[in-house]
Each structure stands twice: as structure tokens, then as C-alpha cells.
Amino acid sequence: MSEHATSTxxxxxxxxxxxxxGALALRENGANVTLVERAPEFGEVGAGLQMAPNASRVLKxxxxxxxxxxxxxxxxxxxxxxxxxxxxLTRQTLNGEFEERYGAPYVxxxxxxxxxxxxxxxxxxxxxxxxxxxxxxxxxVGGRGVAHTLAGVxxxxxxxxxxxxxxxxxxxxxxDDEPVSSAYVAYRGTVPITEKTPKAxxxxxxxxxxxxxxxxxxxxxxxxLLNTVAVFKxxxxxxxxEQYGGVDELEAAYKDCVPAVxxxxxxxxxxxxxxxxxxxxxxxxxxxxxxxxGDAAHPxxxxxxxxxxxxxxxxxxxxxxTVGTVFTGEGIKPEAWDVALRxxxxxxxxxxARVQRTARVWGESWHVSGLARTLRNLLFKSRKDxxxxxxxxxxxxxxxxxxxxxxxRVAEKAAA
Amino acid sequence: MSEHATSTxxxxxxxxxxxxxGALALRENGANVTLVERAPEFGEVGAGLQMAPNASRVLKxxxxxxxxxxxxxxxxxxxxxxxxxxxxLTRQTLNGEFEERYGAPYVxxxxxxxxxxxxxxxxxxxxxxxxxxxxxxxxxVGGRGVAHTLAGVxxxxxxxxxxxxxxxxxxxxxxDDEPVSSAYVAYRGTVPITEKTPKAxxxxxxxxxxxxxxxxxxxxxxxxLLNTVAVFKxxxxxxxxEQYGGVDELEAAYKDCVPAVxxxxxxxxxxxxxxxxxxxxxxxxxxxxxxxxGDAAHPxxxxxxxxxxxxxxxxxxxxxxTVGTVFTGEGIKPEAWDVALRxxxxxxxxxxARVQRTARVWGESWHVSGLARTLRNLLFKSRKDxxxxxxxxxxxxxxxxxxxxxxxRVAEKAAA
Numbered sequence: 074m075s076e077h078a079t080s081t082x083x084x085x086x087x088x089x090x091x092x093x094x095g096a097l098a099l100r101e102n103g104a105n106v107t108l109v110e111r112a113p114e115f116g117e118v119g120a121g122l123q124m125a126p127n128a129s130r131v132l133k134x135x136x137x138x139x140x141x142x143x144x145x146x147x148x149x150x151x152x153x154x155x156x157x158x159x160x161x162l163t164r165q166t167l168n169g170e171f172e173e174r175y176g177a178p179y180v181x182x183x184x185x186x187x188x189x190x191x192x193x194x195x196x197x198x199x200x201x202x203x204x205x206x207x208x209x210x211x212x213x214v215g216g217r218g219v220a221h222t223l224a225g226v227x228x229x230x231x232x233x234x235x236x237x238x239x240x241x242x243x244x245x246x247x248x249d250d251e252p253v254s255s256a257y258v259a260y261r262g263t264v265p266i267t268e269k270t271p272k273a274x275x276x277x278x279x280x281x282x283x284x285x286x287x288x289x290x291x292x293x294x295x296x297x298l299l300n301t302v303a304v305f306k307x308x309x310x311x312x313x314x315e316q317y318g319g320v321d322e323l324e325a326a327y328k329d330c331v332p333a334v335x336x337x338x339x340x341x342x343x344x345x346x347x348x349x350x351x352x353x354x355x356x357x358x359x360x361x362x363x364x365x366x367g368d369a370a371h372p373x374x375x376x377x378x379x380x381x382x383x384x385x386x387x388x389x390x391x392x393x394x395t396v397g398t399v400f401t402g403e404g405i406k407p408e409a410w411d412v413a414l415r416x417x418x419x420x421x422x423x424x425x426a427r428v429q430r431t432a433r434v435w436g437e438s439w440h441v442s443g444l445a446r447t448l449r450n451l452l453f454k455s456r457k458d459x460x461x462x463x464x465x466x467x468x469x470x471x472x473x474x475x476x477x478x479x480x481x482r483v484a485e486k487a488a489a
Numbered sequence: 490m491s492e493h494a495t496s497t498x499x500x501x502x503x504x505x506x507x508x509x510x511g512a513l514a515l516r517e518n519g520a521n522v523t524l525v526e527r528a529p530e531f532g533e534v535g536a537g538l539q540m541a542p543n544a545s546r547v548l549k550x551x552x553x554x555x556x557x558x559x560x561x562x563x564x565x566x567x568x569x570x571x572x573x574x575x576x577x578l579t580r581q582t583l584n585g586e587f588e589e590r591y592g593a594p595y596v597x598x599x600x601x602x603x604x605x606x607x608x609x610x611x612x613x614x615x616x617x618x619x620x621x622x623x624x625x626x627x628x629x630v631g632g633r634g635v636a637h638t639l640a641g642v643x644x645x646x647x648x649x650x651x652x653x654x655x656x657x658x659x660x661x662x663x664x665d666d667e668p669v670s671s672a673y674v675a676y677r678g679t680v681p682i683t684e685k686t687p688k689a690x691x692x693x694x695x696x697x698x699x700x701x702x703x704x705x706x707x708x709x710x711x712x713x714l715l716n717t718v719a720v721f722k723x724x725x726x727x728x729x730x731e732q733y734g735g736v737d738e739l740e741a742a743y744k745d746c747v748p749a750v751x752x753x754x755x756x757x758x759x760x761x762x763x764x765x766x767x768x769x770x771x772x773x774x775x776x777x778x779x780x781x782x783g784d785a786a787h788p789x790x791x792x793x794x795x796x797x798x799x800x801x802x803x804x805x806x807x808x809x810x811t812v813g814t815v816f817t818g819e820g821i822k823p824e825a826w827d828v829a830l831r832x833x834x835x836x837x838x839x840x841x842a843r844v845q846r847t848a849r850v851w852g853e854s855w856h857v858s859g860l861a862r863t864l865r866n867l868l869f870k871s872r873k874d875x876x877x878x879x880x881x882x883x884x885x886x887x888x889x890x891x892x893x894x895x896x897x898r899v900a901e902k903a904a905a
Binding site for chain 1: 859861865
């Protein structure tokens with residue numbers, strides 16, 4: 074449109090996990106991809122991240138799993154304990170049968186490490202990465218997406234991917250909603266593992282479940298770092314205070330917990346508090362030639378550890394929806410984008426809505442007290458290792474698992 | 490004491506299940522037993538009663554099980570369903586492995602039928618049964634129990650058994666407490682099973698679990714009668730009203746339940762409402778030569794269906810504690826009663842306290858809603874038929890099961 078506009082096949086807005094994954098997926102299909110990021114440098118804040126098989130399968134597809142495994146850790150077990158008694162409630166062994174069933178490993182990795190793996194993947198594949206670009210609005214004009222930036226320079230592309238996170242600038246194009254506060258606040262921290270670090274469970278992902286609080290702990294960087302996340306319900310949030318969840322509340326929240334949990338609080342970086350938000354699911358992520366993905370489309374609470382995982386699934390689904398349609402052996406067919414976006418949206422919205430909703434209930438079940446806690450503990454204890462009935466829908470490859478565009482197409486062709 | 494006193498070895502006060510069972514147990518040991526009952530006739534109100542193996546084993550000991558089986562029903566399964574969805578949550582098959590494990594059948598029987606079996610047992614054994622006697626107080630004088638009656642006639646005996654139920658006149662001798670209202674009200678009913686009776690589950694004990702309500706249904710009298718019990722939380726009780734739990738509340742309580750449950754409400758006799766009470770457990774049931782048993786000692790909520798069962802266990806334990814001590818081959822040794830009562834109290838109080846407390850929590854778990862209901866349903870559904878982990882402590886014969894005086898004596902002798 075504008076004479077000075079940068080033109081490309083695909084414009085990705087946002088350089089977090091979702092944006093990088095989306096850019097890489099479409100670049101793999103042969104698109105010229107430009108990714109713009111508001112921050113002056115690419116990078117990730119935060120601590121560790123759990124990459125379940127449904128996400129590590131996507132890295133595998135792109136040939137990036139080896140790099141992730143070099144820097145990440147494959148924990149031996151996922152263990153749930155009662156935070157008040159310390160009692161083990163249930164465990165899942167993460168290698169062997171689990172890994173075989175889901176076709177990829179369970180990996181824990183520093184957020185910045187995974188981000189770098191994806192960033193280097195984009196660079197190597199030839200994604201054009203641009204910093205310091207703040208997109209203020211996107212519109213669709215003449216069948217192309219146009220992004221207007223703060224600097225006054227426009228970007229235009231056949232499609233614009235809105236991967237700009239929880240507080241997405243582009244989401245208002247499809248939904249009139251706001252982030253939903255869960256009243257919970259997280260503190261995170263990574264500390265070196267030394268000889269003085271308590272030896273218990275250092276090879277596992279441990280989740281301590283307490284009334285209105287929980288604590289997660291696992292190793293990072295080949296076992297050199299210990300990652301700790303403490304999440305608790307803020308009484309001052311409930312009182313309506315704006316600056317809720319201070320360090321005083323952190324300590325009070327864990328006062329009834331076993332010493333192992335109270336000790337672990339010392340590993341937290343208390344300078345940053347992370348209020349926990351999500352949004353209600355929405356059905357439509359598409360406005361003209363703009364489509365949302367990742368947290369911009371389906372921000373979720375962290376209880377299933379699926380935020381980044383679902384962004385990777387999005388990218389894989391976008392890749393599948395456009396290969397052979399937009400990106401064909403005979404070149405790019407931009408007119409196929411409308412159908413491809415709709416297919417991507419259709420195949421992903423139901424699944425991510427289920428993950429969003431399940432994360433809320435799953436989190437609630439972690440924080441119960443009284444009779445509900447008794448029932449929760451009995452339920453967890455009744456579960457045996459390698460009982461996959463609660464995992465298959467999330468980590469599985471077929472059936473009730475990840476809906477794949479390919480499977481949908483096969484089914485439609487069979488029905489036709 | 491009084492010149493006109495009736496003197497006997499054992500005086501039982503109360504002609505309900507507990508009193509009859511206690512009288513029979515001691516008569517079996519050779520005591521002269523007089524049982525006095527306030528009502529002008531012996532009998533039982535109410536509808537059906539579930540007799541678990543821990544109770545039917547006691548009938549078997551006295552040679553009364555056959556009579557109970559002639560008139561009762563052996564249900565095929567105990568089935569739990571969600572009252573809102575109708576979904577089956579778990580089931581226990583009651584014959585086969587269950588009956589073998591616990592050494593006696595699960596029987597459902599009309600309360601009046603079991604009462605008659607015990608009454609005829611007492612008559613045949615030679616228990617002296619006296620109606621129309623209201624005991625006003627009991628004291629211990631010169632090593633004998635003396636009961637003062639409304640009519641002015643005293644009864645005296647080596648021991649007085651207080652089996653006078655929830656609102657026991659004798660309990661104040663050992664405890665300064667009151668019945669505890671659970672805010673729940675029951676309606677009961679028995680109707681003939683006809684061709685029009687819905688056929689579903691007619692051979693089973695069915696428990697429908699709903700929010701703040703439940704409904705139990707099973708056959709009686711060789712399958713001729715259908716027994717229904719509806720129990721719900723009374724909103725007017727919560728508001729502090731004295732006459733709570735009316736029929737209007739009954740219907741409202743089940744409004745979200747499946748049609749099978751709503752239909753079953755028609756089988757209830759709405760003329761009598763039964764507010765549900767228990768008491769907190771107490772440790773001591775003995776005052777001089779008076780001892781409590783049955784509901785007078787440990788009234789419990791009905792959720793484990795153990796009220797009558799625990800009274801039968803009491804009687805068996807009393808029999809065990811006195812055989813060879815009070816009642817010996819060389820005659821009766823009244824001086825041994827003090828030790829025998831203490832042993833009976835010791836062996837029973839811990840167990841019945843556990844049943845009382847567990848009945849409360851178990852009932853709570855039936856009436857939950859929201860997330861706790863989800864957890865409860867998942868927990869119940871995770872349980873397999875013939876998984877006895879939650880049954881052994883209650884129905885079992887050894888170990889964590891029914892504490893028997895004999896086992897205790899053997900252990901003490903072995904330790905000595």
C-alpha cells in the first residue's frame with residue numbers, strides 16, 4: 074500500500090516462543106517470513122519450562138530436538154506430593170513406556186534456552202528478524218494484511234500472524250475481552266545445584282500441592298541449576314488491592330507446608346512477582362488476513378505446563394494447513410490463505426479451549442483443602458504409574474490427542 | 490436393695506436391636522437376664538436395614554442367620570450412582586469373593602423382621618422380657634446396679650446394660666453431651682414391588698449421590714417390597730427453624746436429579762420425617778456397674794449403614810469379654826464384672842469412634858458439589874469391583890478389622 078512498505082509473504086508479530094515457532098513453520102513451507110518484535114533485543118524472561126511430548130514432537134519435526142536435549146534435562150519422573158504432609162500422591166515415570174507411547178521425550182529446559190533454539194532455527198532457515206518494531210494496528214486491504222507501526226513504516230504481507238501474547242494488541246480485532254486474573258501469584262527462581270542442595274528428587278519434576286498454594290521444582294541445564302516456582306493465592310488480591318501478592322504473602326502462604334517446601338522458598342527471586350492470568354476461550358482467531366496464535370489466541374493458566382507447548386502445536390498445525398494449499402509445488406497461492414486460516418482455526422480452537430478449561434480445573438484441584446483435599450489425595454493415590462488415562466488426550470498423537478489437519482483431511486476425503 | 494426389688498444377674502434397659510442383642514449374648518453365656526422396655530409392646534419402627542458381614546457373622550454365631558435369610562434379601566451388588574447424571578460410579582459385588590472374604594453374607598432386611606428374629610432368639614433362650622417399664626435412674630450400690638423406675642419398683646442386678654438409644658437416659662452417668670444434628674432429614678418408605686415397578690437394579694442396593702442429598706433403594710422381604718430412603722439437607726434447619734425438613738423441602742432437594750430418583754420419591758411415607766443425629770465419640774461408657782452399648786454409647790450417622798451392625802458387634806464383644814471371666818465353668822463370678830466391663834469398653838470404644846467419625850466424612854463425600862464432586866466421581870470410578878481396600882477395616886474379621894477380645898487376650902498372653 075504505502076510506497077515505503079516492506080512486503081513479504083508472511084509477517085509475524087511477536088518474537089516469543091509462539092512467533093518464532095510460527096515463523097519457522099511457515100518458512101519450512103517455503104514462505105518468505107518477516108518477524109517483528111517490539112523489544113530492542115530477542116530474548117525470554119522467566120525460568121524453566123516443561124516441554125511435554127506433544128511439544129517435543131514438534132521440535133523433532135523441525136530437527137531442533139537434539140539441540141534442546143543438549144541443554145535441557147529429561148526428568149526421570151513427574152511426582153505429586155501433598156505439601157502439608159510431604160506424602161507422595163502419584164508419580165509418572167517419564168522415560169520408557171511414557172516416551173514410547175507419546176513418541177518423544179519429556180524435557181525441562183530454561184525458557185531462554187528454548188527461545189534461543191527456536192531463534193537460531195529461524196535464523197538458519199532464513200526468517201527475517203527485525204527488532205524495535207511496535208505494531209499499532211493491522212488491517213486487511215485488497216486481500217493483504219497491512220501492519221501500521223509506531224515508527225510510521227508499514228509492513229504488508231499475504232497473512233499477518235498475531236503472536237503478541239497475553240496482552241495482545243491484535244486480539245481486539247477478533248474479541249472484546251480482557252485477561253482474567255486468577256488471584257494467584259508466582260515467584261520463580263533458578264539457583265546452582267551444589268553439594269549443599271538437598272538431594273531428594275533432584276532428577277524429577279516435583280509438584281507439592283497445598284491449600285491455596287503449590288510449589289514446583291526441577292533441574293535445568295544438565296542438572297546444574299535447580300528451578301523453583303511457587304504459586305499462591307493472594308489475600309490482598311481478594312481484598313481488591315492493586316499491588317497484590319507481595320513477599321510477605323509468599324511466606325504466609327506456605328506456613329503449614331513441610332520443611333522441604335519452606336526451604337525451597339529461599340531459592341526464589343523475589344524481585345519479580347508474576348500474577349497469573351488467562352482468558353476465556355474464543356472460537357474465532359481470524360480477521361481478514363490476520364490470525365492469532367499462541368497466548369494471543371489462547372492464554373492459559375500454567376497448571377498443565379502447556380503454554381509454550383500449545384504454541385508449538387499451533388505452529389505445526391499452521392504448517393500442515395498451508396502445505397499443499399498455500400505453498401504448493403507450483404509456487405505460492407495467496408488466495409488459498411483464507412481457507413487455510415479457517416482450517417487452522419477450526420482444528421486448533423476446540424483443542425486449546427479444552428486445554429485452557431482443563432488447566433483451570435486442574436489448578437483448582439491442586440489447591441483444595443478439607444474434604445476435597447482428602448478426595449483429591451485418595452484419587453491421586455489410586456492412580457498407578459503408567460496409567461495414561463489422564464494423559465492421552467493431552468500428549469497423545471491420534472484419536473482424542475492432538476487434532477491434526479492431515480487426519481482431518483484424510484477423514485474428509487474418506488467421507489467425500 | 491429395696492425389699493420389693495426384682496433381682497437378676499443382668500438387667501438390660503431398652504428393647505431395641507442393641508438391648509436384645511446384648512441380652513441374648515449374656516444369656517448365651519449363662520446369665521439370668523431381665524430386659525425392660527419402656528414401650529407397651531416390643532417392636533421396631535422404620536423400614537429396611539443393611540446388615541453387613543460384620544453383623545451377619547454375629548447372627549451366625551447365635552444360630553440366627555438362617556432365620557434372617559429366610560425373610561431378608563441378599564442383594565447382588567452395592568451400586569453407587571451420581572444422582573444428577575445417573576452415571577454409575579462404582580459397584581461391589583456382594584456374593585462370591587466378598588462373602589468368602591468376610592465369612593458371612595450381606596443381607597438387607599426389614600428392621601421389624603430383624604428385631605423379631607432377635608426377640609424370638611431372646612424368648613427361646615430364656616431372657617425375661619418386661620414391657621412398660623420406664624427406668625428413671627441407675628446407681629451402683631454395694632457392687633450391684635440398681636435401676637429406679639417410674640412405677641417405683643426397683644430392679645437390681647450385677648450389671649446394668651444401658652441400651653436406651655440416641656436419647657439415652659443413662660448416658661448422663663458418663664457424659665455431659667447432647668445429640669448433634671446433621672441438618673439432614675430422612676424420609677423412608679416401603680412399597681410392594683409390582684409389574685409396574687421400574688425393573689432397573691431391583692436386585693441391588695443402589696445409592697444415588699447428589700448435591701446435599703442422596704437416595705437409597707433396595708428390595709426387602711424376598712423381593713416383595715421395595716425400600717426407599719431419601720436423605721437431604723434442610724434449608725430451614727440452616728435458617729434455625731425448629732420444624733425443619735418438610736415435604737416441600739424434600740421435593741425441592743431432588744429437583745436436579747434424574748427421573749429414576751424423582752420417581753422414587755413417590756414411594757416415601759411422608760408422614761414421618763427422620764432428622765439425622767449422632768453424637769461425638771466418648772471414651773468411657775462405664776459408671777460403676779452400668780455400661781452403655783449400641784446407640785446409647787455411640788450413635789452414628791447412617792452413611793455406613795452400621796448403626797445396628799455396631800450394636801451386634803457390641804453384643805458379641807460383651808459375650809467374649811465375660812465368657813470365662815464372669816461366667817465360668819464353676820459358676821458366675823460377679824466380682825469379675827469390673828474388669829470385664831473395662832475390657833469391653835476398651836475394645837469397642839476406639840472402633841466405634843472410628844465408625845462414627847468415618848460415617849460423617851463418608852456422608853459428606855456423598856453430598857458434595859462442584860470440584861469436590863468431580864474428584865469424588867473420578868475417585869469412585871477409579872475403584873474396581875472387589876477392591877477391598879476401603880472395606881476391610883469395617884467388614885474384616887482380623888487385623889485392622891473388628892477388634893476381638895479373644896485376639897487381644899491371645900496377644901496379651903503371648904506378650905506375658
